[in-house]
Structures are given as C-alpha cells and as structure tokens.
Amino acid sequence: MLDLKKIRDNPQWVEERLASRGRAYNLQKVYQLEAAKRALQTETENLQARRNAISRQIGQLKGKGQDVSALMAEMVQCGPQLQELQQQLATMESELLAVLAELPNLPDETVPLGRDEQDNLEICRWPDEQQPARKAFEELPHWEIGQRLGILDFDAGILVAGARFTVLRGAGARLNRALIQFMLDLHSGEHGYTEIMPPFLVNRESLFGTGQLPKFEEELFAARDDALFLIPTAEVPVTNLVRGEIIEEERLPLKFVAWTSCFRREAGAAGRDTRGLIRQHQFDKVELVWITRPEESGAALEQLTRDAEQVLQRLELPYRRVALCTGDLGFASCKTYDLEVWLPGQGCYREISSCSNTGDFQARRMQARLRRKEGRKVELLHTLNGSGIAVGRTLVALLENFQQADGSVVIPDALRPYMGGVEILRPQE
RNA sequence: GGAGAGAUGACCGAGCGGUUUAAGGUGCACGCCUGGAAAGCGUGUGUACUCCAAAAGGGUACCGAGGGUUCGAAUCCCUCUCUCUCCGCCA
Numbered sequence: 214m215l216d217l218k219k220i221r222d223n224p225q226w227v228e229e230r231l232a233s234r235g236r237a238y239n240l241q242k243v244y245q246l247e248a249a250k251r252a253l254q255t256e257t258e259n260l261q262a263r264r265n266a267i268s269r270q271i272g273q274l275k276g277k278g279q280d281v282s283a284l285m286a287e288m289v290q291c292g293p294q295l296q297e298l299q300q301q302l303a304t305m306e307s308e309l310l311a312v313l314a315e316l317p318n319l320p321d322e323t324v325p326l327g328r329d330e331q332d333n334l335e336i337c338r339w340p341d342e343q344q345p346a347r348k349a350f351e352e353l354p355h356w357e358i359g360q361r362l363g364i365l366d367f368d369a370g371i372l373v374a375g376a377r378f379t380v381l382r383g384a385g386a387r388l389n390r391a392l393i394q395f396m397l398d399l400h401s402g403e404h405g406y407t408e409i410m411p412p413f414l415v416n417r418e419s420l421f422g423t424g425q426l427p428k429f430e431e432e433l434f435a436a437r438d439d440a441l442f443l444i445p446t447a448e449v450p451v452t453n454l455v456r457g458e459i460i461e462e463e464r465l466p467l468k469f470v471a472w473t474s475c476f477r478r479e480a481g482a483a484g485r486d487t488r489g490l491i492r493q494h495q496f497d498k499v500e501l502v503w504i505t506r507p508e509e510s511g512a513a514l515e516q517l518t519r520d521a522e523q524v525l526q527r528l529e530l531p532y533r534r535v536a537l538c539t540g541d542l543g544f545a546s547c548k549t550y551d552l553e554v555w556l557p558g559q560g561c562y563r564e565i566s567s568c569s570n571t572g573d574f575q576a577r578r579m580q581a582r583l584r585r586k587e588g589r590k591v592e593l594l595h596t597l598n599g600s601g602i603a604v605g606r607t608l609v610a611l612l613e614n615f616q617q618a619d620g621s622v623v624i625p626d627a628l629r630p631y632m633g634g635v636e637i638l639r640p641q642e
Numbered sequence: 643g644g645a646g647a648g649a650u651g652a653c654c655g656a657g658c659g660g661u662u663u664a665a666g667g668u669g670c671a672c673g674c675c676u677g678g679a680a681a682g683c684g685u686g687u688g689u690a691c692u693c694c695a696a697a698a699g700g701g702u703a704c705c706g707a708g709g710g711u712u713c714g715a716a717u718c719c720c721u722c723u724c725u726c727u728c729c730g731c732c733a
Contacts, residue, residue: 254692258702265702268714272660281713288713459689580690591689 214313214577221247230319235328235540238316246309253305257298264291314421315428318574320539321511321548327538336550338533339522345531345555350618354558355609356489359385361620362612363641365490376487377479377494384638388611388624389497391631392604393472396499396524400601404520406470406501411450413473414441419453422579424545424571431480434494443476447500448598455504455594456579462586465594466513467504470601472497490605491563497604503597506583507573510595511548514570518550521566521601527627530610531555533562547572550599554606558613565606568599 220227220243231238267288271281325334338344359365364385370378381389400406420426420442425433434443444450451471460467475498486492501520503513518534525532537549546569553562573593576582581594615623620640624632 251692254702258692261703262701264713268660269663270660271713276661285713292713582689 214574215316215319216573216577217243217247217309217313220244227319231316233320233324233326233539234317234542242312243309246305246312250302250305250309253298253302257295257302260291260295260298264288264295267291311427314578317542317544318547318571320542321570321572324542324548325536325538328540329538330541332538333541333551334536334538336534336536338531339526340531345557345614347557348618352557352613352616354489355556355612358558358612358616358620358622359490361640362622362638364388364638367489374494377492379490379493384632384635385608387632387635388608388628388638389604391628392607393497393499394631395527395628396601396604397470397472399524399527400470400499400501400520404468404470404523406468406520409447409451409454409469409471411444411447411454411471411473413444413450413476414439415444415450415453416440417442419449419456422453422456422581423449423575424578425449428544432478434476434478444473445477446475446598447471447473447498448502451500451502452504452575452596452598453579455576455581455596457581459582459584459591460504460594462506462583465504465506465583466509467502469502469504470499471502472499472604474498490609493605496606499601499604501568501599501601504581505595505597507592507595510570510572510597513595513597514548514550514568517597517599517601518552518568521552521568521599524602524607525552525554525565527625528607528611529625529627530607530614532565543567543569545569545571545574547574552600552602554610556610556613558616563606563609565610566600566602568597570595570597 215227220240224240224244228238228240231240267284271284271288274281274284325332327333356365356367360367362384364382366380366382369380369382373380397408401408414436417426417440420433425445433445436442450473451469454469455467474495476495479492479494482492490496501517503510503517505513522532522534532552532554535551535553537543537546537551542549549567549569551564552566552568554565555561556563572595575596576593579596581596582591583594584591611625611628612622615625617623622638624636624638629636
C-alpha cells in the first residue's frame with residue numbers, strides 16, 4: 214500500500230511513477246476522499262470531545278447528588294448525530310482503503326522504463342556472456358526426456374487431479390526432494406538463513422498483507438468451508454511472520470528460507486505452457502525472505518539475488534539475470550530481478566526465480582515496523598522475497614541441460630549426495 | 643466434536659456502568675545519591691489518526707475482533723476469533 218501522506222504531499226511525482234508501469238492510475242478519487250475524510254474526522258472528533266466532556270460532568274455532578282437533567286437533555290441529540298457522523302466516516306475510510314489497496318507499488322528510480330517483458334534489461338549471463346552452445350544431437354524438451362525415463366507421469370496427474378497436475382515417480386520424486394534438500398541446506402547452512410516450515414493454508418489478513426488480496430483472489434485456491442486459501446508462494450506465510458510486530462532495530466535483518474508447495478489457479482494462462490512442468494497448479498519452491506531496515510533493502514536485494522544465483526551455479530545450470538522494466542513489475546514490487554535458466558529443449562531462457570524488493574509496501578499493509586535504537590522512533594520495515602529457487606522448473610532445467618544423446622540424464626555433482634550416490638538416470642525398457 | 647475457564651499497556655496484575663485522564667508492581671530510560679556499583683529517591687515510559695505553517699501543545703480512537711444497550715462501556719448484552727483445562731476422535 215502506498216503512503217497516503219506521500220500521495221498528498223507529492224501527487225504529481227506519485228502519478229508519474231505509477232504511470233511508468235504502463236497504464237494510467239487516476240488518483241482523483243484518493244485526493245477527494247482523503248480531503249473529505251479529514252474534514253469529517255475533525256468534525257466527528259470535536260463532537261466526541263464535547264460528548265466526553267459533558268458525560269464526565271454528568272458523572273461528577275451525579276456523584277455529588279446534583280441535578281443533571283439539563284445536561285442529559287442536551288446530550289440526547291448528540292447521540293444520533295454522532296452516530297451518523299461516525300457511520301459516514303467509517304464508510305469513507307473503508308472506501309479510501311479500498312482504493313489505496315488496489316494501487317500497485319511505485320517502481321524504484323533505478324528500474325528501467327519499459328512497457329513489457331520485451332523491455333527488460335539483461336544484466337549478465339552465466340557461465341559466460343555467450344548463449345549456451347547447442348549439443349551435437351537434437352535436444353529434447355523435458356516432457357519427452359521425463360517420460361522416457363519414466364519419472365514424469367502427466368497422465369497420472371490428470372487422472373488423480375486434472376490438467377496442470379503431474380505425478381513424479383521414482384527417481385523423479387527423489388530428484389524433486391533432493392533439490393529441496395540441497396537448496397535448504399545451502400541457504401540455511403552457508404547463507405545464514407533461518408529455516409521456516411510454515412502453514413500451506415493462510416487467512417485473508419496474511420494475503421492482504423503481502424498484496425495478493427483483494428486484487429488477485431481469482432489466482433488463489435480457496436478452502437470451501439473455511440476462510441482459508443492455499444498459499445500461492447511461501448512469501449505469504451513467511452513475510453507475514455512480522456505482521457503487526459514492532460521489531461528492535463538490532464535484530465535486523467531477519468533472513469528466512471522456506472520450502473513449500475505452492476498452489477496457483479493460473480486463471481489467465483489458458484493455453485500457455487500446457488505441456489510439461491513449466492506451469493502447474495501445484496509446484497514446490499524454496500523461498501527466501503528478508504526483513505530489513507529501510508536503508509538496507511537495496512543492498513539486500515543484490516545479496517538475496519546472489520544467494521539465489523548460487524543455486525544455479527552449484528547445479529551448473531546456465532542462466533541470465535534480468536532487471537524487470539517498470540511495465541513488467543509485479544504488483545507489490547518496487548524492483549525485481551528475474552533469473553532465467555537456459556532450456557535447450559525449448560531454445561530459450563525461462564524464469565526460474567524472481568527476486569523483489571517491496572520496500573515498505575507490504576510492511577504498511579501488515580503494519581510491520583521497527584524501533585530505532587536512537588530516538589526510540591517507530592518506522593515501517595522493508596520486506597524482500599525471492600525464489601531460491603523454483604524446484605519444478607529446476608527439475609526441468611536439469612533434464613534438458615544434462616540430457617545425453619542416448620536419452621540418459623547426468624546428475625550434477627552438487628546433487629549426488631542427495632541422490633544416494635546416483636550419477637545418471639537411464640531410460641527404461 | 644462436547645463441557646468449562648479465560649483474553650487488560652514491554653511483562654505481571656487490579657478494575658466489573660461515571661472520582662480510572664487504565665490502580666499497583668516488574669522491566670526499561672533519564673536524573674539525584676555513590677570513589678564505582680547495588681539499594682534508595684525522583685521523573686518519564688505505547689500505537690494510529692488528526693488540529694496547529696512548524697515546534698510546543700491539544701483532540702480522537704485503541705483493554706482479543708465486530709456489533710448493540712446507555713447521556714456515558716475495559717466494565718452490561720449479542721456474534722465471532724484465539725488460548726488454556728478435561729472428555730471424545732485422529733496422523
């Protein structure tokens with residue numbers, strides 16, 4: 214959520230920043246509501262002050278056994294009038310909140326201007342600046358590799374659940390688990406993150422806090438009889454760990470890593486990535502979350518992204534880092550780096566991690582604050598999140614990058630200890 | 643799922659319709675005292691919004707959440723959420 218005071222003090226700048234996302238946001242309603250609300254608030258509070266004063270007087274006089282009927286008579290009109298004002302005020306406040314809650318975050322000044330993903334800025338490639346060379350044989354897409362190996366069973370997914378669900382079998386299931394374990398060990402053991410195992414179902418308050426609600430409800434799976442939703446990302450339960458908290462400055466930054474399954478309805482994605490594991494209703498992801506002081510979040514995004522890149526490097530998967538342009542930025546983000554892994558089966562780079570600084574945008578929704586050592590002042594925290602990294606897509610990348618001419622797939626060194634020493638997956642038959 | 647108890651400021655804990663602008667204690671901060679510390683004494687101690695050009699200083703709201711009764715609600719009524727105890731069921 215945006216800072217109302219900032220909107221009030223610097224409307225032009227805010228509108229300009231919002232417009233850089235590629236569509237016009239009309240803030241007229243905010244200005245009007247805000248001004249009207251303040252006027253109404255003053256009026257209401259003045260009346261409340263009067264009521265309180267007279268009520269106190271009544272109490273005191275009554276205590277002395279004096280007559281209070283004159284004062285009581287005066288107060289009789291006060292009640293309904295006050296109730297009317299309070300109701301108007303409450304309506305106005307919730308209208309204002311509703312408008313504010315749907316405005317996206319302001320892009321950071323360092324974010325490249327652009328309309329859509331075409332305008333994203335490539336920062337670097339790994340292991341070098343070349344596009345990875347094609348192999349001497351025809352490289353297959355992962356769904357074919359996986360089916361030949363007998364580890365990806367798309368038909369079974371459809372059978373037990375439906376489209377966009379997949380069953381992993383044998384070494385496929387093991388590989389998925391090995392990747393999770395490898396990533397968690399790396400981040401908690403070497404990068405200093407605290408491992409979290411959060412609930413996979415969350416309430417509305419949490420989803421509002423991180424910005425999925427109210428605007429993106431159609432993207433979520435909901436529990437029918439309870440006010441709970443399946444998490445679309447671990448960002449939701451993990452970031453909300455600080456909701457409503459005031460954290461002592463010296464405890465920051467907080468760094469969390471969590472494996473969860475993620476559940477997304479993919480409502481707007483009909484027809485896209487219908488084959489394979491790229492776009493599923495359920496997938497595993499290891500997520501990184503930082504809670505920082507405001508002045509730290511810029512540097513934190515760089516570090517968080519490097520931590521995510523480490524996963525790809527250790528797994529020897531070629532990738533590039535891309536800075537999203539203003540038009541491609543997510544709702545809550547003020548700056549995002551995507552990591553895109555090379556997929557030879559498709560001959561392109563695909564997103565495998567998205568690392569975002571949300572500044573104080575989520576913190577304001579969550580009322581997550583810090584207390585400064587000096588001055589004891591309270592300020593909003595900054596929150597960041599990034600995939601470290603998407604497990605299903607990593608599995609895809611492994612299959613496609615380490616496939617051999619004979620249909621086998623080599624397991625990279627870093628993963629072998631987690632695969633019980635298995636070094637190569639061979640086609641069945 | 644059934645029965646009961648409860649939810650008050652950083653923490654403990656009183657209050658159960660108007661002398662509470664939330665008693666008292668602990669903690670914390672500052673000051674006095676001390677060679678230094680402890681003890682003792684004194685002062686202060688939340689959040690949000692708002693009024694004022696700003697500061698100083700006011701005002702309003704917040705005693706789990708939301709409604710209601712009342713001139714006035716932490717206190718009475720209703721609904722919900724959560725916690726604890728016992729019973730049942732269960733990985």
